[in-house]
Amino acid sequence: MSSIAVSTTINGDDVEFLCRADETLLDVLRNRLGLLGAKEGCGTGDCGACSTIVDGRVVCSCLVLGAEAEGRTIETIEGMANGSELHPLQAKFIEHAALQCGICTPGFLIAAKALLDVNPEPTEEEIRYWLAGNLCRCTGYDKIVRAVQDAALEMRGERA
Numbered sequence: 001m002s003s004i005a006v007s008t009t010i011n012g013d014d015v016e017f018l019c020r021a022d023e024t025l026l027d028v029l030r031n032r033l034g035l036l037g038a039k040e041g042c043g044t045g046d047c048g049a050c051s052t053i054v055d056g057r058v059v060c061s062c063l064v065l066g067a068e069a070e071g072r073t074i075e076t077i078e079g080m081a082n083g084s085e086l087h088p089l090q091a092k093f094i095e096h097a098a099l100q101c102g103i104c105t106p107g108f109l110i111a112a113k114a115l116l117d118v119n120p121e122p123t124e125e126e127i128r129y130w131l132a133g134n135l136c137r138c139t140g141y142d143k144i145v146r147a148v149q150d151a152a153l154e155m156r157g158e159r160a
Contacts, residue, residue, distance in 0.1 A: 004018065005017075011079025024066060025062075037077035038050040048108070053113070056073075077106035099138075104135060112147075
């Protein structure tokens with residue numbers, strides 16, 4: 001099978017890669033670009049472990065072809081922190097013990113970031129709805145929701 005040349009932007013950097021026509025964005029990120037944060041949990045778009053942001057929308061990268069990244073802007077978990085400074089969501093996940101095994105954590109963080117990018121003051125119901133595509137088998141969801149609420153407060157310059 002021939003390779004397809006793709007030019008895209010990932011975490012603010014211009015990136016070019018070659019991929020097969022049937023290769024998923026998840027496989028490209030992990031196997032060709034060394035971005036290992038997105039995980040394959042189910043391969044069917046049901047768990048959210050492979051979530052990335054493509055042109056401002058959360059997508060399951062296991063359901064997107066790598067060739068579809070052409071000309072798109074992609075954000076992955078690797079782009080959330082600013083150097084060694086954690087994004088407020090990452091810091092709050094740690095503070096609220098909203099992670100355990102870590103398989104689902106990048107997907108939750110990406111989905112929460114996408115939510116706060118469009119709605120800096122979400123209700124608990126909106127947070128739960130927005131994160132509904134992500135599954136966690138370890139922590140339960142309350143700690144995750146509280147971490148997102150606290151991060152939203154901090155990002156708005158408020159304190160709980």
